[in-house]
Amino acid sequence: MANQDPVNPAHTLFDLFVQAQRCVDVKQHFAELCRQLTLNPKDFRNFYSKLKERLNYWKAKSLWTKLDKRASHSEYQQRKACIKNKCLVLGAGPCGLRTAIELSFLGAQVVVVEKRESFSRNNVLHLWPFSISDLRGLGAKTFHGKFCTGSLDHISIRQLQLILLKVALLLGVEVHTGVEFLGLNEPSGENGWMAKLKPETHPAATFQFDVLVSAGGGRFVPDGFKHKELRGKLAIGITANFINRKTAAEAQVPEISGVARIYNQKFFQQLLSETGIDLENIVYYKDDTHYFVMTAKKKSLLEKGVIKEDHSDAEQLLAPSNVDYKALHLYAHDAAQFSTGGNLPHLQFAQNHLGQPDVAMFDFTCMYRAENASLIRERRGKKLLTALVGDCLVEPFWPLGTGIARGFLASFDTAWMVRSWGLGVPHLKVLAERESVYQILSQTTPENTSKNYGSYTINPRTRYVTVNLSSIHTNQVRTLYLCNTDSASGIKELLAWCQKNTAGYNKVNVNDFSQSWRSGLALCALVHRFRPHLIDMSSLDESNAVYNNQTAFSILEKELGIPPVMSARDMASNSQIDNLSMVFYLTQIQEAFNVSAK
Numbered sequence: 001m002a003n004q005d006p007v008n009p010a011h012t013l014f015d016l017f018v019q020a021q022r023c024v025d026v027k028q029h030f031a032e033l034c035r036q037l038t039l040n041p042k043d044f045r046n047f048y049s050k051l052k053e054r055l056n057y058w059k060a061k062s063l064w065t066k067l068d069k070r071a072s073h074s075e076y077q078q079r080k081a082c083i084k085n086k087c088l089v090l091g092a093g094p095c096g097l098r099t100a101i102e103l104s105f106l107g108a109q110v111v112v113v114e115k116r117e118s119f120s121r122n123n124v125l126h127l128w129p130f131s132i133s134d135l136r137g138l139g140a141k142t143f144h145g146k147f148c149t150g151s152l153d154h155i156s157i158r159q160l161q162l163i164l165l166k167v168a169l170l171l172g173v174e175v176h177t178g179v180e181f182l183g184l185n186e187p188s189g190e191n192g193w194m195a196k197l198k199p200e201t202h203p204a205a206t207f208q209f210d211v212l213v214s215a216g217g218g219r220f221v222p223d224g225f226k227h228k229e230l231r232g233k234l235a236i237g238i239t240a241n242f243i244n245r246k247t248a249a250e251a252q253v254p255e256i257s258g259v260a261r262i263y264n265q266k267f268f269q270q271l272l273s274e275t276g277i278d279l280e281n282i283v284y285y286k287d288d289t290h291y292f293v294m295t296a297k298k299k300s301l302l303e304k305g306v307i308k309e310d311h312s313d314a315e316q317l318l319a320p321s322n323v324d325y326k327a328l329h330l331y332a333h334d335a336a337q338f339s340t341g342g343n344l345p346h347l348q349f350a351q352n353h354l355g356q357p358d359v360a361m362f363d364f365t366c367m368y369r370a371e372n373a374s375l376i377r378e379r380r381g382k383k384l385l386t387a388l389v390g391d392c393l394v395e396p397f398w399p400l401g402t403g404i405a406r407g408f409l410a411s412f413d414t415a416w417m418v419r420s421w422g423l424g425v426p427h428l429k430v431l432a433e434r435e436s437v438y439q440i441l442s443q444t445t446p447e448n449t450s451k452n453y454g455s456y457t458i459n460p461r462t463r464y465v466t467v468n469l470s471s472i473h474t475n476q477v478r479t480l481y482l483c484n485t486d487s488a489s490g491i492k493e494l495l496a497w498c499q500k501n502t503a504g505y506n507k508v509n510v511n512d513f514s515q516s517w518r519s520g521l522a523l524c525a526l527v528h529r530f531r532p533h534l535i536d537m538s539s540l541d542e543s544n545a546v547y548n549n550q551t552a553f554s555i556l557e558k559e560l561g562i563p564p565v566m567s568a569r570d571m572a573s574n575s576q577i578d579n580l581s582m583v584f585y586l587t588q589i590q591e592a593f594n595v596s597a598k
Ligand code: FAD
Pocket: 090, 091, 092, 093, 094, 095, 096, 113, 114, 115, 116, 123, 124, 125, 126, 127, 157, 179, 180, 181, 182, 215, 216, 217, 218, 220, 237, 239, 293, 389, 390, 391, 392, 396, 398, 399, 400, 401, 402, 403, 404, 405, 407
């Protein structure tokens, strides 16, 4: 009998996992692979290394090489930079998953919750060169053989999500689908920050975390963040997906990577005269579907009966009750047919997740942008760093294809911030640096970002040609530190901590957050307790309050990055010391000294 290689079931399961085309199948094959290799996916710290050890399969090896190369970036400190951090990522869109991967490389425990059960968005995204290089570096081609072959520079949202989901799982990220984030549960008793989820009893609801990344897309604004609206002239977009039967005839029809009216007047005039369809621009990409996206003029939509009645308000204009969907389908179909010269045979709509023709009309007159990218909440001494990434940070302008590019840049910037958080950088400095980098995000283009894609890391300096990490000062981000100063128990704890650490110092008697601090000796005593070499207590005189306060302020700012909350003169004068400011200031000092003492 011929000597046949026995089939290794783990290899078969790995192949099935790699090739899976639906979220549910990815998760199922992953679970089976873990069972087969007796791996516990919850053992996030060792999962990836054990998987590599146990799955000795040539097809997996090139993927390990790629992931190992990424993991070797010095910024991750051998996956130990954030070893104590626990991160909840809200949303498994491309940006949520991309951030989860980076947080996992940093060594954090990462849990992702996604309200949808499936990845069903057919729309095709144009990628900037750095995003292509980044995704190749994560092994995108292993999971999607056609990924950006030749001059292809686009991918459907669902394929992108599938690639990122697979990478995330291999690195030990926990991903829960069908789980909606409803809000935060504040710390109570021994418990830290947790999430209110639907379903309420889902196991992820007991996960306690110190980092929350919101990647909920679109106009999802978590509590504490504000959005700015940028209003342009009325812009109505239409997307349409048609079934791609992948025949030779279909393969031959050239794509249209952005025909804008200003560049091709003749094409748009002909379209108008022959069909009555009036467009500003149109794009056609081929992927799992034939994907078209176009900006249509209101007048032609009214004339073709797509929009029933004219309204000046865009929301009323595009309200479902004011749209004739049959007419919309015909409009999209005819635009697609005309722009491809009638060469796509049998243009038949693909279906969306509701089983209906995948055609959508949307308004992108207003673009939203979050005022800030991060904030810190503190309750009962438990801190939570919160960050926005992706569309909920900056809504992209689709004709420029900025969504994934700026989304991924913000994912890296966020990971850089979480790294600082994990390494114990003072909180206000963490926020100030993140906001400094955020300042330049909306101006990024493929031209003004570094072309050296191979050296991109989460360090912003490797990506932005000019970036000043301290363009925003710590005192400008104080409002982003939401400390619950009226929590009685928190205040009592803080006072006790101050008393304990200033006990025994001459002429220091802390019993409040105002008078006790006036001479500056109590602050100097605190500094001396933790950094005795920085201050000579015997040289200080109670009557020299301005000098004492200034000395403590300068040391705390220079050594811990904590800016003073008032001037040394105000502290020393007879005017009232603001209790809330003092609580805020001392909380930061407590945190900084506690972290550095660990
Ligand atoms: P999303 O992809 O929206 O993902 C957010 C996820 O969060 C979703 O899966 C959602 O279900 C989940 N979620 C939301 N709320 C909750 C909750 N409470 N609990 C749990 N989960 C939740 N970008 C490009 O780069 N190139 C292009 O060519 C391009 N073309 C575009 C064309 C059009 C017509 C449009 C509309 C957009 C285009 N974009 C393009 C933008 C691109 O689609 C987005 O930038 C990208 O999908 C954003 O990813 P994200 O992860 O931030 O958000």
